[in-house]
Amino acid sequence: MIHAQIRVTGQVQGVGFRPFVYQLANELGLAGWVRNDSEGVEIAVEGERPQVMRLIERLQSEPPILARVEKVTHELAQASAGLQGFSIVESKSGKVRTGIAPDIATCPDCLAELFDPANRRYRHPFINCIHCGPRYTLTARLPYDRANTSMAKFTQCPACQQEYDTPTTRRFHAQPNACPQCGPHLSLFDAQWQPVAADDPIAATAELIQAGKIVAVKGIGGFHLVCDARNAAAVARLRNGKQREEKPFAVMVLNTLSARQCAQFREKDAALLETRERPIVLLRQSLACEAALPGIAPGLSSIGLMLPYAPLHYLLFHELLGKPEGADWLQQASPWVLVMTSANPGGEPLVKDDAEARESLTGLADAFLTHDRDILHRCDDSVMKWQGSAPIFLRRARGYTPRRIVLPFSGPSVLACGPWLKNTVCLTRGNEAFVSQHIGDLDHAGMRQMLEETVDYLCDILDVQPQAVAHDLHPDFYSTQFAQAYAAQRSLPVFAVQHHHAHIAAVCAEHRIDHPVIGLALDGIGMGTDGGAWGGELLRVEDARFERLGHLAPLTLPGGDRAAREPWRMAAAALFDLKRSAEIVGRFPAQGGAAIVLGMLQRKLNCVATSSMGRYFDTAAGLLGVCEVQGYEGQAAMLLEGLADRHGKVEPLADGYMITTDGVLDFYMLFAELADCKDAGYGAALFHATLAQGLSAWVRRAAAKSHLTHIALGGGCFLNNILSQALTDDLLAHGSHVLAAQQLPPNDGAISFGQACIALQHINQGA
Amino acid sequence: MSHGSGGRAMAQLISELFAAEFDNKFLAQGNDGALLPAANGRLVMATDSHVVSPLFFAGGDIGCLSVHGTINDVAVMGATPLYLSASFILEEGYPLADLKRIVESMAQAAREAGVHIVTGDTKVVEQGKGDGVFITTTGVGVVRDGVHLSGDLARPGDKILLSGTIGDHGMAILSQREGLTFSAPIVSDTTALHGLIETMLDSGVKLRVLRDPTRGGLATTLNEIAKQSGVGMMLHESAIVVNQPVEAACEFLGLDPLYVANEGKLIAICAPEDAQRLLEAMRAHPLAAQASIIGEVLDDAHGFVQMTTRLGGRRVVDWLAGEQLPRIC
Ligand SMILES: [Fe+3]
Ligand SMILES: [Mg+2]
Ligand SMILES: [Zn+2]
Ligand SMILES: [Zn+2]
Incomplete structure (x- = not known):
């Protein structure tokens, strides 16, 4: 008989780790105890040596779904404590060292219970267990105990308490555990915040959505504004209310099968949509999408899609589909597509409680479906997409923080x-x-x-x-x-x-790089060490130091930040550089300020120079007539990428770029070509191909000169799949090691x- | 005009010009300093150097500007301006005829404002070492009894009033300097505000803060007040009037009119119950016919000056470190 004192660190609290240890110990016939403490989980066991070692091994090899075990350490001694049975003991407070888990989508077990009429949590909108449900958004502080979450105010009924106390249930110490008797409740309010007398707020909400209304729905990390995405009038009204004329809306569909009506799919897309973290995934629109979902993602080739992640979402689909029996419907295609856009009017933070909703969504929503489980930390939906063989973040939030x-x-x-x-x-x-x-x-x-x-x-x-x-x-x-x-x-x-x-x-x-690299930052604008507006930078980065090896040839921003919103200004500046200023006024008849902008260029008035790659995209979009004024940040670049994507690959422009001896990469000839290009699709493809070629040559030259092989790519422009792919492929083909963002956008x-x-x-x- | 002995001769000529134009009994004393009668009340003194290019612009010139600028700094303290001193730095070779126009304009502005230019000085610098003419003026005035105005007196709940349109001066200067023409000419609003201020004080309303939003514009001045008083503000974009050509010019040039200089506008802050009466008093005066209540003072430890925009959103109107640097990423 030996005694082992075991310590497990990582994401091991609030994820069902103790019941897992409990079951494991029982299975192996070990006596002892397990408890949470500020460092993670501490275990004491006594038994025969092989069983004890087996337990230590299995702690790492088969932890619960949401656990992330980082380290298991143990000390062995002769058994002497005379431990009897195995128990879970109370958390020990002390210096907090463990993390809180992110918010995770409803698990299959809970989903099965949710639609099982015999289950006591049948249609309970707050069902969860140790494998799923909210965590980060409702935790006030550590340790992760119910008293430290927004569930503190709900006293568990005897049945829930029993599950909570029983290590063999899926709800043992599931802090947000609740049921219809003791849990949070939904309530529905009308546009004037009068309570709507409805037997079932979800059924009433579904009716409103069916009638083309906009409902503000309180979810996990904040409110969504929800309407029928197929209803053009409802979508238009939402755009009008949100003051968001063109920016795409994310939509929610029941399952990946239902997603096929609006998006093109690959296996890996389905896998990303279905991950427990449930991000919004950017997919290529299907041909039918624009007609089926008018006004959702105008002019774009992609659409942001997500699957339900809260029980409430599933219940809404259930109602919209006429309450089908059983659970088969969950796997079948559904025609419903819901707009699920963050309720953050006017760019303010995501609305998280009724008071905020009342203040900023009144007049915008026709009804409010809310509940009394407080959201303590607002957390937007994460946004991801595939880029080549890796999923990348556009926005990292719910499901991933903290x-x-x-x-x-x-x-x-x-x-x-x-x-x-x-x-x-x-x-x-x-x-x-x-x-x-x-x-x-x-x-x-x-x-x-x-x-x-x-x-x-x-x-x-x-x-x-x-x-x-x-x-x-x-x-x-x-x-x-x-x-x-x-x-x-x-x-x-x-x-x-x-x-x-x-x-x-x-x-x-x-x-985890600890040696110098060549860094290529392709970005909007960031202030440089010289006070300039940088944004297309070739750097040598070594620990805390960097050296600017080169930059993109500067463009002129006629009107400062205004030029970043209006690509036609960038195009005017390019024409001016190309000594074609006579064309400026004629090319932009819709822009009343064209003559003034020409004057500004001539006099260098409020004409800041920038090496921003983002402005290169704007310039190209302006020259090709793709986008004169952006409705939202990055629109011109997204439109350009969509056009190039649809057009297909082309050869780069011969001599489309030039690298000067002082490390400046110049695409003057490319702009000259685009200025005369009549086919925007071809022009967009040519722009991407030539950029990638020039950038690759530029980077490789610097890498060779510095004797470095690792190339780190950073900056918002790397969200562009075509550019990222082409550049990465070329660098890899030439033997470079390419480092790109993975855990963060x-x-x-x-x-x-x-x-x-x-x-x-x-x-x-x-x- | 030449430097050296010629310069001295020129300075002599100029002082004669001043004597003729500014003609008053204090200047006529002919001493190095002006001897002034005892003042009845608390004194306010302010000084301002005036550097402007071009020297002549639509709505004014450096001459009247140098009078208005300093008078206004005295007046927003709640004082009646009485005396000015004027110091000139002239670039060698500057045309005498132009100088005469400037001095005439100054004299007229001072007469209209009822202040005397009681002492002055002139220096001539080598060609290339000045920009035509620089004028520094210092003003002295007397504060009425019972009036106490200061930038640290704004309180949560107070109303913020603005006497008229913004951005006119800065855009007049810029468009003229750069030779830009817009749908309609842009005219500087340069003027002396003490008459308007007297009307406001006469209305019986207790004013807490008065400021003229000159360099840095409305945004910078309000941020200064917010900081001094330890409060926040909420402005309403729809209540802030911008002349159409100024608005268009700002839009084309990529400038925010909130940060553009004014030379004939004032901001007033008073208790909410006084706001309507103050507004009426202001509107009755020709210099503030377009006055409006543009916002409220808030309790805000951050001192944010916020604005509700025409689109229904809200944003913070920041205090910028310098130029409007590009920051869109
Ligand atoms: Fe950036
Ligand atoms: Mg001043
Ligand atoms: Zn579950
Ligand atoms: Zn219960």
Whole structure:
């Protein structure tokens, strides 16, 4: 007989780990106990040596679905405690070291119960178990116990309590456990917030949706605005109310079979849609999509799709389909396509409670389906797509936060406050980095407040106080000002990090790279160390340092940020550079300001120069007449990618680029060609092909010169599949190692992470 | 005009020009300093250097601008401006005829405002070392009894009033300097505000804050007040009037009129119950016929100046570190 004291670390709390240990111990005939503590899970067992070793092995080889075991350590001794039976003992509080799990979609077992009329949770909209349900969004603090979640106010009924207390059930210590008797309740309000007297709020909601109404539905991480995606009038009304004329809406379908009516599919797309994290997945629209779903993703070749992830979503589909019996319908194709767009009116934070909904959705929604389980942390839907053989993030939030990223280095806790747009914040603890959910653009006071709340919350759940603060170089970013004020109040050192350096550092840290790399940042605009507007940068990055080896030939931004919203201005600037300014006014008859913009170009008035790759896309879109004024950020580039995709691959333009001796990559000849191109599809394909070719040659030249083989790709432009693929393929074919974003998006969502990594390396180097 | 002895001769000529144009008994004393009678009340003193290109623009020139700018800084303290000093830095070779026009314009502006230019100085710098003419003026005025205005007096709930359109001065200068023409000419709003301010004080309303949103525009001035008072603000875009050509020019040039300079507008902050009365008093004055209540003061530890936009959204109107740097990523 031996005694083993075992410690398990990783994502092991709130995921059914203790019942798993309990069952395992019973199966192996071991005595002892298991408990949660601040470091993870602690186990004491006594028994015969082979059984004990078997238990230790199986802890790692077959943990529960949601667990992520990182380390199992044990100490062996002679059995002496005389342990009897096996029990689960109370959590021990102390210094918090474990993480909270993300929010996970309803599991198959719960789904089966949900539609089993004999089950006591039949049609219970809050069904969950240790394998599924909300976690991050309803946890106030650690340890992850019911009292520390927004379920604290619901006292479990005897039946639920019994399950909760019984280690062999799927609901043993499932903190959000509930049933129709004791759990949260739905309520339905009309447009004026008067309660709707309905026996079944879900049935009443389904009727409203069928009638073409817009319903604000409280979900896991916030409210959605929901309507029938096939109803053009409803969609148009939603666009009007949301002040969102063109930006695509995400839709929800019952299952992948139902998705075929609007999207083209591959096996891997289905797999991504069905993952437990349930992101919105960008898929290629089917030919019938535009006609079937008018106004959902106007002009685009892709559509954002997701599958139900909360019981409430399933119940809505169930009602819409006329309450079919059994569970077979869950696997069958359904005609229903629902708009499920985040309720974040005017770019403010996602609405998370009734008070906020009342304030900002009244007048927009025809009804409100809400409930009394509080959302403590707003968390938007994540957005992903396949890029070649890897899924990549466009937005990382629900289902993924607060999953940690393990760093190749360690150090004091650093808080990094991120950029201006697509802001996230990042907090490190030792060699772990926690990137917050997508916060958004910091134009709004509400977003700024969310940033501050998120910082506080991260400090709480990680139980660390930052020892240093990192921020962007741009002085006007709220994140920069917040970082400086935060650091000043606490007398902490601050690190100002160049935007594109952060992009590259983020990719390198994800890949645990500890040697110099060539970094290619293709991006919108970030402030450079010279105060300039950078965005197409070739860098040599080594730990906390970088060197700018080259950049794209600068373009002129006539009207500053205005030129970023209006690609016709970029095209005008290109024509001016091509000595074809006489064409400017005639080419843009819809633009009343064309003559003025010409004057600005001649006088260099408010004409900032930028090396931004994003503006290269805008220039091409403007020259090809694809998009003169963008309805939303990135629209021109998305339209261009869609056109190139439909057109198919073409040969790059011969001599379409030039690399100067000082490392400047110039596409002057490409723009000259596009200015005369009458076929936008061909032009878009030519643009992508030539860019990829020029970029590859440029990068390879720099790599050879620096004797480096690793190329890190970062920046929002790498969301472009055609460019990313072509460039990556070419680099790989020439023997380079290509590093791309995986755990985080390539865009500014990763900036906070990159800032944190650079600050940590600075500190480690004694800077 | 030449430097050296010629320059001295020129300076002599200029002081004669000033004496003739600014003619008043204090200047006529002919001493190095002006001896002024005892003032009745608290004094306010303000100084401002005026550098503008072009020197002559639609709606004014550097001469009247240098009078208005300083008078307004005195007046927004709740004072009646009385005296000005004027200091000129002239670039060698600057045409005397143009200088005469500037001085005449200054003199007229001072007369209209009822202030005396009581002392002055002139220096001539080498060609290339100046930009034609620089004028620094210093003003002195007396505050009425019972009036106490300061940027730190805004309180949550207070209303924010604006006397008229914004962006006119800055865009007039810019369009003229760059030779840009818009659908209609853009005219600077440069003017002296103390008459309007007197009307406002006469209305019996208790004013808390008065400011003229000059350099940095409305946005910068409101942010300064918010910081000084430790409050936030909520503005309403629809209540802020921008002349159509100014609006169009800003749009074309990619500028935000909220950050463009004004030289004849003021911001007033008062208790909510006084706002309507103040608004009526302002609108009765020709310089504020387009006055409006543009927002409210909020309790906000961040000191954010927010704005509800015409599209129904909200955004923060930030205090920018410098130029409007591009930041779209
Ligand atoms: Fe970026
Ligand atoms: Mg002034
Ligand atoms: Zn479950
Ligand atoms: Zn129950």
